[in-house]
Amino acid sequence: xxxxxxxxxxxxxxxxxxxxxxxxxxxxxxxxxxxxxxxxxxxxxxxxxxxxxxxxxxxxxxxxxxxxxxxxxxxxxxxxxxxxxxxxxxxxxxxxxxxxxxxxxxxxxxxxxxxxxxxxxxxxxxxxxxxxxxxxxxxxxxxxxxxxxxxxxxxxxxxxxxxxxxxxxxxxxxxxxxxxxxxxxxxxxxxxxxxxxxxxxxxxxxxxxxxxxxxxxxxxxxxxxxxxxxxxxxxxxxxxxxxxxxxxxxxxxxxxxxxxxxxxxxxxxxxxxxxxxxxxxxxxxxxxxxxxxxxxxxx
Amino acid sequence: xxxxxxxxxxxxxxxxxxxxxxxxxxxxxxxxxxxxxxxxxxxxxxxxxxxxxxxxxxxxxxxxxxxxxxxxxxxxxxxxxxxxxxxxxxxxxxxxxxxxxxxxxxxxxxxxxxxxxxxxxxxxxxxxxxxxxxxxxxxxxxxxxxxxxxxxxxxxxxxxxxxxxxxxxxxxxxxxxxxxxxxxxxxxxxxxxxxxxxxxxxxxxxxxxxxxxxxxxxxxxxxxxxxxxxxxxxxxxxxxxxxxxxxxxxxxxxxxxxxxxxxxxxxxxxxxxxxxxxxxxxxxxxxxxxxxxxxxxxxxxxxxxxxxxxxxxxxxxxxxxxxxxxxxxxxxxxxxxxxxxxxxxxxxxxxxxxxxxxxxxxxxxxxxxxxxxxxxxxxxxxxxxxxxxxxxxxxxxxxxxxxxxxxxxxxxxxxxxxxxxxxxxxxxxxxxxxxxxxxxxxxxx
Numbered sequence: 001x002x003x004x005x006x007x008x009x010x011x012x013x014x015x016x017x018x019x020x021x022x023x024x025x026x027x028x029x030x031x032x033x034x035x036x037x038x039x040x041x042x043x044x045x046x047x048x049x050x051x052x053x054x055x056x057x058x059x060x061x062x063x064x065x066x067x068x069x070x071x072x073x074x075x076x077x078x079x080x081x082x083x084x085x086x087x088x089x090x091x092x093x094x095x096x097x098x099x100x101x102x103x104x105x106x107x108x109x110x111x112x113x114x115x116x117x118x119x120x121x122x123x124x125x126x127x128x129x130x131x132x133x134x135x136x137x138x139x140x141x142x143x144x145x146x147x148x149x150x151x152x153x154x155x156x157x158x159x160x161x162x163x164x165x166x167x168x169x170x171x172x173x174x175x176x177x178x179x180x181x182x183x184x185x186x187x188x189x190x191x192x193x194x195x196x197x198x199x200x201x202x203x204x205x206x207x208x209x210x211x212x213x214x215x216x217x218x219x220x221x222x223x224x225x226x227x228x229x230x231x232x233x234x235x236x237x238x239x240x241x242x243x244x245x246x247x248x249x250x251x252x253x254x255x256x257x258x259x260x261x262x263x264x265x266x267x268x269x270x271x272x273x274x275x276x277x278x279x280x281x282x283x284x285x286x287x288x289x290x291x292x293x294x295x296x297x298x299x
Numbered sequence: 300x301x302x303x304x305x306x307x308x309x310x311x312x313x314x315x316x317x318x319x320x321x322x323x324x325x326x327x328x329x330x331x332x333x334x335x336x337x338x339x340x341x342x343x344x345x346x347x348x349x350x351x352x353x354x355x356x357x358x359x360x361x362x363x364x365x366x367x368x369x370x371x372x373x374x375x376x377x378x379x380x381x382x383x384x385x386x387x388x389x390x391x392x393x394x395x396x397x398x399x400x401x402x403x404x405x406x407x408x409x410x411x412x413x414x415x416x417x418x419x420x421x422x423x424x425x426x427x428x429x430x431x432x433x434x435x436x437x438x439x440x441x442x443x444x445x446x447x448x449x450x451x452x453x454x455x456x457x458x459x460x461x462x463x464x465x466x467x468x469x470x471x472x473x474x475x476x477x478x479x480x481x482x483x484x485x486x487x488x489x490x491x492x493x494x495x496x497x498x499x500x501x502x503x504x505x506x507x508x509x510x511x512x513x514x515x516x517x518x519x520x521x522x523x524x525x526x527x528x529x530x531x532x533x534x535x536x537x538x539x540x541x542x543x544x545x546x547x548x549x550x551x552x553x554x555x556x557x558x559x560x561x562x563x564x565x566x567x568x569x570x571x572x573x574x575x576x577x578x579x580x581x582x583x584x585x586x587x588x589x590x591x592x593x594x595x596x597x598x599x600x601x602x603x604x605x606x607x608x609x610x611x612x613x614x615x616x617x618x619x620x621x622x623x624x625x626x627x628x629x630x631x632x633x634x635x636x637x638x639x640x641x642x643x644x645x646x647x648x649x650x651x652x653x654x655x656x657x658x659x660x661x662x663x664x665x666x667x668x669x670x671x672x673x674x675x676x677x678x679x680x681x682x683x684x685x686x687x688x689x690x691x692x693x694x695x696x697x698x699x700x701x702x703x704x705x706x707x708x709x710x711x712x713x714x715x716x717x718x719x720x721x722x723x724x725x726x727x728x729x730x731x732x733x734x735x736x737x738x739x740x741x742x743x744x
Contacts, residue, residue, distance in 0.1 A: 063568055146392060152396070254351060260353065
């Protein structure tokens with residue numbers, strides 16, 4: 001008998017295996033990466049555009065004939081130099097950091113203390129409280145800033161970073177509470193009940209059992225709170241006036257828009273530097289963030 | 300760049316914050332309970348809120364004067380500078396809380412003083428002192444709000460026409476003088492790729508230029524009595540017909556989306572043949588060393604400024620009327636008045652105008668003859684423009700209603716709706732009349 005049919009069958013089988021292997025390699029490219037690519041490009045475009053604009057010379061920025069999407073006349077760091085040398089940019093940066101971190105810590109702590117009873121304990125009106133907390137979050141700061149100005153002034157906190165540390169939790173605490181309520185409900189009650197049977201009281205079961213299990217939710221709430229504080233503009237504008245106490249969002253806008261002249265290069269340089277802490281935070285905690293969001297979403 | 304002035308170093312203030320934070324150990328509760336500022340809120344000082352000038356040296360000179368006055372009078376001073384777009388929010392908050400700065404910039408229209416009439420100190424005594432020392436106010440009757448000096452007119456950036464002389468030469472033309480002439484030359488310039496540029500969207504420049512055209516053709520939106528709405532007139536129709544031709548024949552549609560910075564960019568990019576604008580475009584072209592595209596020639600060398608155009612019924616212009624006022628909830632009214640008296644001394648005003656390269660022209664006769672306007676041929680027409688500059692409500696008085704007409708950009712919208720063909724002439728005027736009448740009937744005073 002000839003080996004020809006067998007060889008051809010083997011060859012055919014090899015070809016099929018190769019094809020299947022190739023397909024396995026290519027398939028994610030076609031079904032995952034390629035479809036996602038436009039969304040990634042869309043999401044990253046503002047960052048890219050900020051970076052490119054911040055590195056262009058003024059002459060190129062003025063030139064309406066130049067392609068805005070890349071640098072064609074050489075890079076310059078002069079806008080970063082202007083930002084560092086001619087404005088108190090790094091003071092604004094430090095102020096933003098101090099205010100955002102303080103407001104985040106306060107808001108997450110208060111959010112935990114509010115979310116725990118709303119998620120775990122049954123008492124009259126607990127559901128309504130939960131909804132009320134969420135509705136509070138929906139009230140826009142543009143409506144609140146006028147009455148809040150009176151409150152800040154009454155407290156004697158105007159023109160100090162305290163004004164922001166006190167007012168930012170007004171929109172951060174409702175959000176953290178709402179998010180953490182959802183996450184706490186995903187942690188089985190039974191493990192807390194076991195802890196209580198073993199002698200823990202409410203606080204101990206919360207701190208020793210629930211919170212360690214809810215770390216992704218806590219990180220997610222902290223990330224959100226930090227981002228919202230970092231980007232906040234209106235309260236920072238209204239409650240703080242001295243240039244050296246401004247946060248970055250307001251400082252950059254105040255100093256680099258002068259009448260009908262916009263310092264586009266320096267504005268974009270400020271935006272690029274301002275994005276870095278947020279990018280770093282999300283890069284390190286992305287998994288927790290996604291897990292915190294999705295776990296809370298399904299309960 | 301200019302920063303806020305304060306005798307406290309910025310790092311020290313941040314350290315104070317950190318120390319307070321650490322020392323309080325949950326000090327938020329303490330602060331709330333004690334109702335006391337952790338820092339220096341209890342220390343008395345004179346504070347001044349103003350807007351960032353396009354020429355940073357202006358702010359530096361103001362800061363210098365403020366500090367000098369503070370030293371002389373042993374008063375701590377703080378000058379806070381914000382972008383002009385932030386001023387409305389800040390003022391609204393300060394009035395709501397009846398607390399904030401002692402002195403505040405008001406503007407970019409006189410109407411701010413009408414909106415905040417009940418919260419501003421009467422400055423008649425100050426105006427009476429300042430005017431005569433500086434050759435008198437330019438148009439004193441224009442600055443009264445309900446018959447009172449609730450503000451001191453501070454500075455204006457007059458609106459000449461900024462023009463590219465090299466393009467003019469290429470077209471074999473001389474600088475146009477009338478609006479019709481600008482259209483004729485503008486058509487020729489557009490044909491070679493250099494359109495005329497004036498904003499027609501929601502921006503201060505759009506209000507300024509379109510009101511200038513409206514008045515130059517004999518139109519207005521309110522009568523001298525400040526009550527009768529006069530927008531529906533044959534003169535308005537004539538002005539609107541002209542703007543439609545200007546828009547379609549000499550401009551690019553992008554002007555509908557322009558903000559206040561767009562025309563500067565268009566001129567300095569080498570695209571626009573001319574723009575109706577203060578000298579800021581020229582000054583920034585000089586500062587940024589922008590060149591004519593495709594050449595090494597600095598574009599500032601081929602920019603000239605000529606008088607604002609005249610129409611069949613005369614030559615008129617308006618601009619941002621920047622003013623200064625004192626809140627009546629200030630605890631330092633006398634000190635604030637004293638500083639203004641100091642700042643409006645002729646030599647201080649002269650130094651301040653010099654620092655601003657003439658961009659910040661005071662509403663005082665003597666200052667319109669400041670040497671800075673002769674120091675550069677570019678500035679030669681600026682005093683003439685200032686002489687024909689009237690408030691946006693002209694010929695009516697400035698009121699809260701007139702300010703609202705500007706703030707809602709009724710005039711640019713009316714012109715744009717007809718120029719773009721979205722409405723017929725009758726429809727656009729009827730729309731404008733309805734909007735303006737509604738504002739005036741709602742607001743009295």
